[in-house]
Amino acid sequence: MSTIRLRAATDGSPSVNAPLRAVVDAMAALVWLAAPDGNAVCIGRRWLALTGLTAEQALGWGWASAVHRDDVARLTQSWQAAVTSGAALEIEARLRRADGQYRRFLFCTEPLRDDSGTITGFCATFVDIEDRKRAEDLERASQQELRTIVDNIPAMIAIHDATGATELSNRDAQDFHRSSLDEVIHWETGGIVHPEDVPALVATRERALKSGEMQELEYRVRRGDGVYRWVEMRVRRASEGDRWFCVGTDVHDRRTAEDKLRRSEAFLLEVQRLSRTGGWRFDPASGIVESSPEIQRVYDVQPGEDITRPAFWFGRIHPEDRPRVQAHFEQCLRDRKDYRAGYRIVLPDGSVRYQHATGHLVANAAGDVIEIIGAQMDMTEHWLATTELERASQAVRDLQLKMARAAQVASVGELAASIAHEVNQPLAAVVANGHACLRWLAASPPNVPKAVEALERLVKDGKDAGEVVRRVRALFRRTTVEKAPLDINEVILEVLRLLNSYPARKHVELDTALDSELAAVFADRVQLQQLVLNLVLNALEALEPVSDRAKKLSVRTKRAEDGGTSIQITDNGIGLDDPQAVFEAFYTTKPEGMGLGLAICRSIVSAHDGKLSAERNVGFGTTFTVTLPITQARSA
Amino acid sequence: MTTEGAVVFVVDDDARVRDALTSLLESAGLDVVAFASATEFLEADKPDAAACLVLDLELPDVNGLELQRELAEREAPPIVFITGHGDIPLSVRAMKAGAVEFLPKPFGDDDLLRAIDAALTIDRAERLKRSERRELLARYEQLTPRERQVLPFVVAGFANKQTAGELGTSEITVGVHRGQVMRKMGARSLAELVRLSDKLGIRPHEGG
Numbered sequence: 001m002s003t004i005r006l007r008a009a010t011d012g013s014p015s016v017n018a019p020l021r022a023v024v025d026a027m028a029a030l031v032w033l034a035a036p037d038g039n040a041v042c043i044g045r046r047w048l049a050l051t052g053l054t055a056e057q058a059l060g061w062g063w064a065s066a067v068h069r070d071d072v073a074r075l076t077q078s079w080q081a082a083v084t085s086g087a088a089l090e091i092e093a094r095l096r097r098a099d100g101q102y103r104r105f106l107f108c109t110e111p112l113r114d115d116s117g118t119i120t121g122f123c124a125t126f127v128d129i130e131d132r133k134r135a136e137d138l139e140r141a142s143q144q145e146l147r148t149i150v151d152n153i154p155a156m157i158a159i160h161d162a163t164g165a166t167e168l169s170n171r172d173a174q175d176f177h178r179s180s181l182d183e184v185i186h187w188e189t190g191g192i193v194h195p196e197d198v199p200a201l202v203a204t205r206e207r208a209l210k211s212g213e214m215q216e217l218e219y220r221v222r223r224g225d226g227v228y229r230w231v232e233m234r235v236r237r238a239s240e241g242d243r244w245f246c247v248g249t250d251v252h253d254r255r256t257a258e259d260k261l262r263r264s265e266a267f268l269l270e271v272q273r274l275s276r277t278g279g280w281r282f283d284p285a286s287g288i289v290e291s292s293p294e295i296q297r298v299y300d301v302q303p304g305e306d307i308t309r310p311a312f313w314f315g316r317i318h319p320e321d322r323p324r325v326q327a328h329f330e331q332c333l334r335d336r337k338d339y340r341a342g343y344r345i346v347l348p349d350g351s352v353r354y355q356h357a358t359g360h361l362v363a364n365a366a367g368d369v370i371e372i373i374g375a376q377m378d379m380t381e382h383w384l385a386t387t388e389l390e391r392a393s394q395a396v397r398d399l400q401l402k403m404a405r406a407a408q409v410a411s412v413g414e415l416a417a418s419i420a421h422e423v424n425q426p427l428a429a430v431v432a433n434g435h436a437c438l439r440w441l442a443a444s445p446p447n448v449p450k451a452v453e454a455l456e457r458l459v460k461d462g463k464d465a466g467e468v469v470r471r472v473r474a475l476f477r478r479t480t481v482e483k484a485p486l487d488i489n490e491v492i493l494e495v496l497r498l499l500n501s502y503p504a505r506k507h508v509e510l511d512t513a514l515d516s517e518l519a520a521v522f523a524d525r526v527q528l529q530q531l532v533l534n535l536v537l538n539a540l541e542a543l544e545p546v547s548d549r550a551k552k553l554s555v556r557t558k559r560a561e562d563g564g565t566s567i568q569i570t571d572n573g574i575g576l577d578d579p580q581a582v583f584e585a586f587y588t589t590k591p592e593g594m595g596l597g598l599a600i601c602r603s604i605v606s607a608h609d610g611k612l613s614a615e616r617n618v619g620f621g622t623t624f625t626v627t628l629p630i631t632q633a634r635s636a
Numbered sequence: 637m638t639t640e641g642a643v644v645f646v647v648d649d650d651a652r653v654r655d656a657l658t659s660l661l662e663s664a665g666l667d668v669v670a671f672a673s674a675t676e677f678l679e680a681d682k683p684d685a686a687a688c689l690v691l692d693l694e695l696p697d698v699n700g701l702e703l704q705r706e707l708a709e710r711e712a713p714p715i716v717f718i719t720g721h722g723d724i725p726l727s728v729r730a731m732k733a734g735a736v737e738f739l740p741k742p743f744g745d746d747d748l749l750r751a752i753d754a755a756l757t758i759d760r761a762e763r764l765k766r767s768e769r770r771e772l773l774a775r776y777e778q779l780t781p782r783e784r785q786v787l788p789f790v791v792a793g794f795a796n797k798q799t800a801g802e803l804g805t806s807e808i809t810v811g812v813h814r815g816q817v818m819r820k821m822g823a824r825s826l827a828e829l830v831r832l833s834d835k836l837g838i839r840p841h842e843g844g
Contacts, residue, residue: 424721425652425653427741428653428656428718428720429652429653429656431744432653432656432659432660432742432745435663435744436656436659436660436662436745439660439663439745440663443663450659450662454656454659457659458656460652461652461656
């Protein structure tokens, strides 16, 4: 094999023989040959055509004039070094084309050696790499652009491989972790995920693995500063390459605010439940009602009921209260006044509860009512307690009056003191318990258990008092009647003496007209005294409120048409509505009234086979007439 | 009404009345101790505090008025009588014997509480007076026999010389006694010493 030996021509004649020159020129590549000292000795035709240099200009080191100014020093030094060392060289540099455009080339030189390994010259090729370079630049630029996009997406983005190692993470993710995401690989044990959330994350991973679909999870991740933050993560697993694409958002602040809101809502609900207060809101424009769970609980909302309509809420109101409440509500809307109402509601099970509602009208700038915000309080317990107390108090008052009367009646006999004591003891307890109950209820806060105790005692004591009344009445019935011939006028005068100046003090003009010709009646003196006293006291009481006329009371006796004796007691007092009812036990028309007295009167008269009647007078007041039969002369 | 540390004793043989009054008075913030009989009340340990006694007139063991008489002889709380009879003559007697109020049953809470308030006010004043007097007696007991002899002369306005003459001692000695008397009695002036002695019932020496 012949060896090509390249030598620089010292005389300017071609240093390369013609066949070699023809080969070099025929090559499609850009080629030149250099002597072992580095001087170019043969420049290919294509190279010269590209650069527009002549062979003379390019030979030796002249080719370097086509190299870009910025590259020439680097290139010639490298070339010089390669010549010296005999190593192969690959270096990029820009060459100026004939049209003045620079293009990038790869400059490769290989030493040529003879059999002994001695360098006999160099072969240099120039490969146009401009297009490839441009493509690379473009690729790099688009990579950079992608990176910029990924970094600027306002979320934490990371791509992990199957082991959990991070392949890619964006700026937000790195900022969050304050470092590389390397530790993410140990997420199950390393504490980067809040230990309480690890199971949920494992489950999410499994779901993502199975379904291949995007999964979401909110969990706590330890931030670079060591603080756990709530992060909402969406993850999808790509089966090709087994990679995990994760997008996370720091939702800690929102989540904390939500928790706070939830807690405050829970608190509000608890308060509503405790205070038995519900809230509602009505939008007049849409006619929609919103309501709180507590009011729904109190109203015992059933499945399927449309609680967004006022019709439901008004429908629960007791039929007797509904027209009033509905009219009032509409009136408030019209007048733009705040709403306030107390009423009963009837629940599906038929039970009745007492409600107190208030509503505040909210108007916009134009003065239109835009909503009504209301509160609803369940007053049932309170109402029941009050009613019970009211009833008990009323019973006490009634009893007291009846007792007073019973005592008054009894005072004619000799039972007064003991009956009074018997009655006053439980009454004192009733009244004291009543007051105690009121005070316990009025205390702040009300002491309901104490009030209830007092009320229970009160009821028991009230019953005791009632028992005394029953006994007193029984006592009257049992009283043995001792009848004897009596002068009725004398009995009346005794009673009037007993009353003494009482009528005068009450400004009552007392007129007596007693028939002195009357026959004796066969009767019990004490009972007749009780009878007359009662009727007179009764008349005096009927006169008590009179103020527009002179108060008059007359007592007269006369012979009755059937020959018996008649006693008439007439007043011009307030009169009776139902003269017959007055004789029923405990009937009373007067606030200070009796109730027991006339019933006793009637029983006394019956015991004497007589008649007792009451009639309204033509003008004012009432006339009571007692008629006793003709005396049958019985032996006393 | 200040009820701090005050206690109301209720004596009534009727349990219904006792329970009701206890609740009523407790609801008004009073401390209540109730007894079913006069004996129970007399035998009970009583706290050292302002007190009053709500006493039923009709008691099974000792009549209310008798109990009132008995209590009058010791340092006992003022009495508010309650009665189911409302007997006027009895009430007059009770009031004359120093009862604060006489309430016929049934009575309203206002009447009872007003009476109790008045009774407690009286008892507080009484207790204060008693404690002042005890204090004063304690001071008086610190005096030596000789100083006690000198005291009536001092409060009668005798000069030391006169007193010395009366007691047969020296003017200087009387001066020393006089100083001791003033100091031990806690009197800052002669006028105050006169007032304190008066409270103790020490009469100024007469004559001279």
